[in-house]
Amino acid sequence: MKAGTREYALSSIGLLLVLAFAMIPVLWIVMVSLKDPATITTGPGASFKDAFFGTDLTFENYESLFTGGIDASPFIKPLINSIMIALITTVIAILLASFAAYAIARLNFPGKALILAGALAIAMFPPISTVGPLFDMWRALGLYDTYPGLIIPYLTFSLPLAIYTLVAFFREIPWDLEQAAQVDGATQFQAFRKVIVPLAAPGVFTAAILVFIFAWNDFLFAISLTSSDASRTVPAALAFFQGDSQFTQPTGSIAAAAVVVTIPIIIFVLIFQRRIVAGLTAGAVKG
Amino acid sequence: MAEIVLNGLTKRYPDGFEAVKDMDLEIEDGEFMILVGPSGCGKSTALRMIAGLEDISEGELRIGDDVVNQLAPKDRDIAMVFQNYALYPHMTVRENMAFPLKLAGADQEEIDSKVNEAAQILDLEPHLDRKPANLSGGQRQRVAMGRAIVRDPRAFLMDEPLSNLDAKLRVQMRTEVSRLQQDLGTTTVYVTHDQTEAMTLGDRVAVMRAGVLQQVGAPADLYNTPVNLFVAGFIGSPAMNFMTGKVQGDTVSLPFGEVRLGEQAPQGDGDRPLVVGIRPESFEDASLVGEGAADGLTFKATIDLVESMGSEKYAYFSVESEAVKSDELEELARDAGMDDVPGGGSDQIVARLDAASEASRGKEAELWVDTSKLHFFDPESGKSLTAKRKSDEP
Numbered sequence: 001m002k003a004g005t006r007e008y009a010l011s012s013i014g015l016l017l018v019l020a021f022a023m024i025p026v027l028w029i030v031m032v033s034l035k036d037p038a039t040i041t042t043g044p045g046a047s048f049k050d051a052f053f054g055t056d057l058t059f060e061n062y063e064s065l066f067t068g069g070i071d072a073s074p075f076i077k078p079l080i081n082s083i084m085i086a087l088i089t090t091v092i093a094i095l096l097a098s099f100a101a102y103a104i105a106r107l108n109f110p111g112k113a114l115i116l117a118g119a120l121a122i123a124m125f126p127p128i129s130t131v132g133p134l135f136d137m138w139r140a141l142g143l144y145d146t147y148p149g150l151i152i153p154y155l156t157f158s159l160p161l162a163i164y165t166l167v168a169f170f171r172e173i174p175w176d177l178e179q180a181a182q183v184d185g186a187t188q189f190q191a192f193r194k195v196i197v198p199l200a201a202p203g204v205f206t207a208a209i210l211v212f213i214f215a216w217n218d219f220l221f222a223i224s225l226t227s228s229d230a231s232r233t234v235p236a237a238l239a240f241f242q243g244d245s246q247f248t249q250p251t252g253s254i255a256a257a258a259v260v261v262t263i264p265i266i267i268f269v270l271i272f273q274r275r276i277v278a279g280l281t282a283g284a285v286k287g
Numbered sequence: 288m289a290e291i292v293l294n295g296l297t298k299r300y301p302d303g304f305e306a307v308k309d310m311d312l313e314i315e316d317g318e319f320m321i322l323v324g325p326s327g328c329g330k331s332t333a334l335r336m337i338a339g340l341e342d343i344s345e346g347e348l349r350i351g352d353d354v355v356n357q358l359a360p361k362d363r364d365i366a367m368v369f370q371n372y373a374l375y376p377h378m379t380v381r382e383n384m385a386f387p388l389k390l391a392g393a394d395q396e397e398i399d400s401k402v403n404e405a406a407q408i409l410d411l412e413p414h415l416d417r418k419p420a421n422l423s424g425g426q427r428q429r430v431a432m433g434r435a436i437v438r439d440p441r442a443f444l445m446d447e448p449l450s451n452l453d454a455k456l457r458v459q460m461r462t463e464v465s466r467l468q469q470d471l472g473t474t475t476v477y478v479t480h481d482q483t484e485a486m487t488l489g490d491r492v493a494v495m496r497a498g499v500l501q502q503v504g505a506p507a508d509l510y511n512t513p514v515n516l517f518v519a520g521f522i523g524s525p526a527m528n529f530m531t532g533k534v535q536g537d538t539v540s541l542p543f544g545e546v547r548l549g550e551q552a553p554q555g556d557g558d559r560p561l562v563v564g565i566r567p568e569s570f571e572d573a574s575l576v577g578e579g580a581a582d583g584l585t586f587k588a589t590i591d592l593v594e595s596m597g598s599e600k601y602a603y604f605s606v607e608s609e610a611v612k613s614d615e616l617e618e619l620a621r622d623a624g625m626d627d628v629p630g631g632g633s634d635q636i637v638a639r640l641d642a643a644s645e646a647s648r649g650k651e652a653e654l655w656v657d658t659s660k661l662h663f664f665d666p667e668s669g670k671s672l673t674a675k676r677k678s679d680e681p
Contacts, residue, residue: 013584081657174371174373176369176371176373177373179367179373180369180373180374180375180434181375181386181580182339182340182360182361183338183339183361183365183366183367184361184366184386184390184434184438185361185387185390185391185438186361186390187359187361190390194386197373198377199376226358244607
């Protein structure tokens, strides 16, 4: 018993250390966002507690994000853009990926290996090398600074990941189940919808989260392919925050914006984490 | 309820391989037909063609009066029980059984009453709200059957439903399946590789090998009058013993003696070697044979091994015989897993003796064989040359 509790204590301490190490930057940003802008850079001589936790906590930075309403605030329109673009990308990616993954997992068609290899190659391609050509192409096509202008590159780079994730999940589901559904009276689409999709739900959620995070967090395409709030997403918009004067950095506002932007992801993962973990340890689907 | 007729049914894969070759079979309304054969013989493929899960390359399939070659599985009004049950893991037992009815658009009241009725027949009432993952193998199997029953289809198709159960449960479920089919009277096509199931469950049994139908008939017919070497060796457990015998005139010389043949003389003329088949049941310990001793051949043999089952004994002994070589026998051996077992070859004979026999390992025993029960086969084609016996006629 003693060995057990000692091990437990040691592992708890270890866990806490790792957590602290990982969480310190995040905590720091949260703290910065809550500080009065003037006190953000404290001079030497201040205690660690003061430097880290600040002296006066205020929500001023958060307020400054939202003042001015949709048009004047530097943050609201980009936030809406981020949400819309990430959601649309996720929905389209999941739809396309599930159909593709279903075909790849179930059928044997000529060119299958080529498609899979191609998908992998695209995923490994360095996005930055596509930025230059895309800039020119989008300007020529009129997609520059539009929603589709961002959604298309996001789809390109997230589809392979989604397809691979979903293929792994579809492969786990025994084919017998669809056949049983067909004999029971379902059309192929009904069998897909009522039997396969519920069973692949963990996989679908996992793929959806991965795509959403990718689209939400992207900075490269957002900064290169947008020029105004028409489609600029939050990561890029942060770069354009104005401080009080030409010489002050709007660090507080940036920190506040970063915190706001991270919250949806945290909520998503908290809600769906059980599904994701179940999906990653899929063994529940043994017929 | 409907009859099922297979007319020249063929399944050909794109690479040319024919899993089912020109199969003709008529299954009567309400009949329990078994398709049996070794792995890879095409029985599951034939069943799936009936279900509509495999395309039919050639031939015609009729269910009732309709030609159903082109119909999707859902339109054929048949229900299928799969080998690994294929229960929907995300639905409860009740939902699993209600699924086909829901798809058919039945109203909730009807669904509930049918599901409850099926649950009652199959003794599933305490499990209706559990998920398949929480059920035992036998319970899952019954849910799979329940899902088939609720639809009251024209035919049941079962693909080795008992092969995933342990031996005792299998015996129990066998009687359940038989009782169910008799009560419901639905035409049933049942695929199995276990010849015991075939013999005990079917009204008629169809033996298949390499995509070709070998023989169709009542179990007793297949046992007493097999049309070829394959059927003879497949049906019956332990399997029929095969040895080379030479026909000379009106006698046949077996490894353990000569037998005078009267009306049992095999068809064909001339002196030639034949494959002779003797079932283990045709042997007996000579000391225990009563008045029938005259109709048989008594001989001595050194027993290699005795398996005592309690109710009977199986004695294994070897004979000097040219090993019988034939495709059919090799396939049977492969199916039984015997092909690379040393010493388990075709020159070892197994005899079934009464439990009172004193035969034991290493000792010489005097055995008797009923020579009226010999089977003769052509060594080239495997076809049966046994003369029709009066006792086998209906």
